[in-house]
Amino acid sequence: MQIKVLGSGAGGGLPQxxxxxxxxxxARNGHEHVKPRSQSSIAVSxxxxxxxxxxxxxxxxxxxxxxxxxxxxxxxxxxNSPIQAVILTNGDVDHVTxxxxxxxxxxxxxxxxxxxLGTINANTIFNVLNKEKVQRLEIxxxxxxxxxxxxxxLGLEVTPFAVPGKVALYLEKEKAGTNFGTEEGDTxxxxxxxxxxxxxxxxxxxxxxxxxxxxxxxxxxxxxxFDGTLFTNNEMLDQGLLxxxxxxxxxxxxxxxxxxxxxxxxxxxxxxxxxxINNSNPVLRDNSEExxxxxxxxxxxSYDGMEINx
Amino acid sequence: MQIKVLGSGAGGGLPQxxxxxxxxxxARNGHEHVKPRSQSSIAVSxxxxxxxxxxxxxxxxxxxxxxxxxxxxxxxxxxNSPIQAVILTNGDVDHVTxxxxxxxxxxxxxxxxxxxLGTINANTIFNVLNKEKVQRLEIxxxxxxxxxxxxxxLGLEVTPFAVPGKVALYLEKEKAGTNFGTEEGDTxxxxxxxxxxxxxxxxxxxxxxxxxxxxxxxxxxxxxxFDGTLFTNNEMLDQGLLxxxxxxxxxxxxxxxxxxxxxxxxxxxxxxxxxxINNSNPVLRDNSEExxxxxxxxxxxSYDGMEINx
Numbered sequence: 001m002q003i004k005v006l007g008s009g010a011g012g013g014l015p016q017x018x019x020x021x022x023x024x025x026x027a028r029n030g031h032e033h034v035k036p037r038s039q040s041s042i043a044v045s046x047x048x049x050x051x052x053x054x055x056x057x058x059x060x061x062x063x064x065x066x067x068x069x070x071x072x073x074x075x076x077x078x079x080n081s082p083i084q085a086v087i088l089t090n091g092d093v094d095h096v097t098x099x100x101x102x103x104x105x106x107x108x109x110x111x112x113x114x115x116x117l118g119t120i121n122a123n124t125i126f127n128v129l130n131k132e133k134v135q136r137l138e139i140x141x142x143x144x145x146x147x148x149x150x151x152x153x154l155g156l157e158v159t160p161f162a163v164p165g166k167v168a169l170y171l172e173k174e175k176a177g178t179n180f181g182t183e184e185g186d187t188x189x190x191x192x193x194x195x196x197x198x199x200x201x202x203x204x205x206x207x208x209x210x211x212x213x214x215x216x217x218x219x220x221x222x223x224x225x226f227d228g229t230l231f232t233n234n235e236m237l238d239q240g241l242l243x244x245x246x247x248x249x250x251x252x253x254x255x256x257x258x259x260x261x262x263x264x265x266x267x268x269x270x271x272x273x274x275x276x277i278n279n280s281n282p283v284l285r286d287n288s289e290e291x292x293x294x295x296x297x298x299x300x301x302s303y304d305g306m307e308i309n310x
Numbered sequence: 311m312q313i314k315v316l317g318s319g320a321g322g323g324l325p326q327x328x329x330x331x332x333x334x335x336x337a338r339n340g341h342e343h344v345k346p347r348s349q350s351s352i353a354v355s356x357x358x359x360x361x362x363x364x365x366x367x368x369x370x371x372x373x374x375x376x377x378x379x380x381x382x383x384x385x386x387x388x389x390n391s392p393i394q395a396v397i398l399t400n401g402d403v404d405h406v407t408x409x410x411x412x413x414x415x416x417x418x419x420x421x422x423x424x425x426x427l428g429t430i431n432a433n434t435i436f437n438v439l440n441k442e443k444v445q446r447l448e449i450x451x452x453x454x455x456x457x458x459x460x461x462x463x464l465g466l467e468v469t470p471f472a473v474p475g476k477v478a479l480y481l482e483k484e485k486a487g488t489n490f491g492t493e494e495g496d497t498x499x500x501x502x503x504x505x506x507x508x509x510x511x512x513x514x515x516x517x518x519x520x521x522x523x524x525x526x527x528x529x530x531x532x533x534x535x536f537d538g539t540l541f542t543n544n545e546m547l548d549q550g551l552l553x554x555x556x557x558x559x560x561x562x563x564x565x566x567x568x569x570x571x572x573x574x575x576x577x578x579x580x581x582x583x584x585x586x587i588n589n590s591n592p593v594l595r596d597n598s599e600e601x602x603x604x605x606x607x608x609x610x611x612s613y614d615g616m617e618i619n620x
Contacts, residue, residue, distance in 0.1 A: 012414055015375065017370075017371055017380075017391065017412070018382055018390060018393075018416045019389055019414075020383075020388050020390060024382075025384070036375070038371075058371060058407075058411050059371060059372070061323060061327055061368060061369060064327045065325065065327075070327075071338060073330075074330065076330060078329070078550040078551055079329055079330065079552075080328060080330060081328040093410050093413065093435065093438050096435075097368075097407065097411070100368060100403050100407045102327070103403065104326060104327070104328055104329075104552075119434075122434065123435045124433060125403065125433045125435070240387075240388040241388055241389060242389075242415065
């Protein structure tokens with residue numbers, strides 16, 4: 001199973017278009033220790049020829065351009081793409097906007113929970129994807145499904161499961177209380193297994209909390225991509241960027257007693273990789289103290305173009 | 311007045327993600343005569359500090375990254391952007407998707423016709439732009455308006471006017487006859503005038519036909535950006551790309567008796583620039599015969615990063 005990180009950043013990417021903070025400024029100016037990052041998405045393939053995208057980021061056109069595995073097959077028809085399916089983990093703008101760039105008549109399958117499909121269906125702009133060519137397939141939490149291209153199996157089995165999270169920002173209901181109208185299925189994780197080999201990994205780019213069911217589920221995993229949004233819960237306030245904590249955004253921090261570094265210490269996982277890393281996070285500076293800390297705890301910080309063979 | 315071409319390509323850009331034709335293939339592989347092009351949009355400024363975007367393409371994040379004039383002011387607040395207003399010429403995915411990337415709390419004004427605003431309003435995903443910070447302002451065909459930032463005048467006056475065109479693909483009504491339900495205001499052109507100097511130009515990236523009212527309007531213009539989608543009406547069919555003519559897409563061709571080269575021969579315009587150029591168009595090869603032809607007729611072929619001072 002081949003995995004390619006198309007984008008490792010959180011919403012906005014690095015640099016973020018309107019952000020003047022140190023990380024964005026340095027990424028914009030080509031700082032040697034602060035590499036640009038596009039918005040989070042990965043591609044997975046069992047046969048190396050047909051690929052499944054986990055989320056479709058707004059940066060998808062550039063991500064495809066930068067990823068030779070996703071270029072049209074040179075010996076294929078005049079219009080073709082290795083992208084055979086897209087699976088969405090939520091309805092966030094940074095995870096669904098890329099669908100609007102996958103028009104032009106290419107057939108692929110779109111998988112999402114009924115909550116997220118409801119959002120796609122309610123926004124007619126997504127009809128730019130011809131429903132006859134791009135089937136919208138509902139996935140059921142807790143139920144494994146074989147990922148199919150319009151022509152057959154892609155050799156991968158995926159199990160979607162609910163994780164603690166928050167509904168997408170533009171769907172928040174202010175009057176719905178502290179969870180803003182969030183329902184189960186608004187944020188999901190994916191367990192991806194190659195059918196032929198049984199190799200597997202977890203993809204959880206957004207998660208508000210590691211509760212006991214999630215801990216039990218991922219115990220013993222071969223590999224996990226996990227929400228690396230913030231280093232500290234307050235860092236966006238501290239940097240004067242946004243009056244919101246990570247908790248309020250439905251994302252986790254790395255440091256502290258409630259952080260992933262601490263929580264994952266007693267969960268047995270062979271390979272742990274942060275993804276969906278916000279532009280405010282100091283681990284994005286590859287010579288920072290914080291980068292040293294997370295690496296010393298056995299975590300990797302994913303980057304655009306990262307390739308993994310399982 | 312400063313003008314910066316952010317994107318010179320039509321929908322899909324060059325290369326187009328799923329296109330195997332010669333132009334896309336060569337652009338992908340770094341061919342010296344076939345430069346990549348992002349999707350059409352230009353930025354305009356009267357004071358060189360505050361900028362107005364004409365359309366917001368899906369490639370906007372990369373376009374901002376590539377354009378130093380659109381970087382946050384280094385001496386400004388932690389979050390800031392020179393982008394103070396966006397004016398839409400239609401509801402096409404390649405002209406509105408970039409709005410989804412202009413979130414993160416920045417205040418600017420959004421101008422569009424009531425038809426296009428209706429589409430934006432009907433798609434709740436655009437609520438990611440907080441309506442209190444991003445005012446949606448209706449523009450009236452034929453009525454000049456002063457382009458305002460949330461803080462005051464941007465020194466530009468714009469007159470929107472209807473041009474022959476077609477409603478956006480995802481809004482087409484199959485049963486509505488040969489115009490697919492198109493109404494006046496679905497496609498507009500913009501006349502942009504700098505208030506202080508009176509300098510002006512036309513921006514018409516999509517146009518199905520130069521009718522007499524349009525001809526009368528642009529006669530004597532200083533400069534025009536005009537729909538350069540196709541070289542020949544049938545080129546997408548001929549290249550095996552799409553079973554549609556330019557006419558069916560609501561766009562014009564350059565060559566032939568009904569083409570812009572011929573039609574503009576007896577319209578007096580000082581500077582004529584093609585924009586919104588489709589990846590199938592042979593003028594995108596800068597050493598092609600077709601490029602020589604359009605240049606010999608006094609046309610320029612715009613490119614990403616092109617700068618003009620009027």
